[in-house]
Amino acid sequence: MQVPHKEHLYKLLVIGDLGVGKTSIIKRYVHQNFSSHYRATIGVDFALKVLHWDPETVVRLQLWDIAGQERFGNMTRVYYREAMGAFIVFDVTRPATFEAVTKWKNDLDSKLSLPNGKPVSVVLLANKCDQGKDVLVNNGLKMDQFCKEHGFVGWFETSAKENINIDEASRCLVKHILANE
Numbered sequence: 691m692q693v694p695h696k697e698h699l700y701k702l703l704v705i706g707d708l709g710v711g712k713t714s715i716i717k718r719y720v721h722q723n724f725s726s727h728y729r730a731t732i733g734v735d736f737a738l739k740v741l742h743w744d745p746e747t748v749v750r751l752q753l754w755d756i757a758g759q760e761r762f763g764n765m766t767r768v769y770y771r772e773a774m775g776a777f778i779v780f781d782v783t784r785p786a787t788f789e790a791v792t793k794w795k796n797d798l799d800s801k802l803s804l805p806n807g808k809p810v811s812v813v814l815l816a817n818k819c820d821q822g823k824d825v826l827v828n829n830g831l832k833m834d835q836f837c838k839e840h841g842f843v844g845w846f847e848t849s850a851k852e853n854i855n856i857d858e859a860s861r862c863l864v865k866h867i868l869a870n871e
């Protein structure tokens with residue numbers, strides 16, 4: 691007997707300032723490893739992650755890593771095209787990277803929307819939480835409020851180094867994307 695089978699392929703963007711941990715998060719999520727050796731991403735890079743969502747559903751995630759252009763604080767429409775969701779990442783040890791979050795969100799929303807005209811689902815990642823907490827993130831209520839105001843579907847403290855909350859954040863994003871379809 692054949693089990694009903696649904697397959698989804700989603701392009702997901704991982705954006706945010708230089709050095710916040712975008713490449714490390716993708717590496718941890720897809721290849722289960724971490725390196726503290728810094729290497730800036732050059733050229734377009736993406737990785738595939740397959741999720742067995744439930745007995746009937748397979749979700750393939752194509753994670754797009756930024757290609758060194760993050761220093762300009764925005765990306766092209768072509769890069770964003772047909773993405774179904776995004777992670778916007780900041781580094782809890784560097785407040786300026788949190789200030790850039792709204793800039794990234796505005797850039798994304800001005801260049802990309804779903805076929806039905808709605809904005810794509812975006813999850814905010816407060817990365818490097820293994821480094822000791824910053825005041826902003828300590829105040830979870832304030833972060834909840836920030837997400838509401840700026841249209842994030844959720845936020846997570848993550849660590850690519852210690853493998854904290856990356857699977858959870860991805861599940862949250864996929865859940866919202868599936869609910870939007």
Ligand code: GDP
Pocket residue numbers: 706707708709710711712713714715725726727728729730731817818819820821848849850851852
């Ligand atoms: P990207 O420029 O946003 O892609 O950032 P990278 O993934 O290249 O990471 C920049 C630096 O931060 C590297 O030296 C990483 O090893 C380090 N890093 C990334 N994620 C974490 C984390 O969760 N915790 C700690 N302590 N360091 C991290």
Ligand code: MG
Pocket residue numbers: 712713714729730731755756
């Ligand atoms: Mg990178």
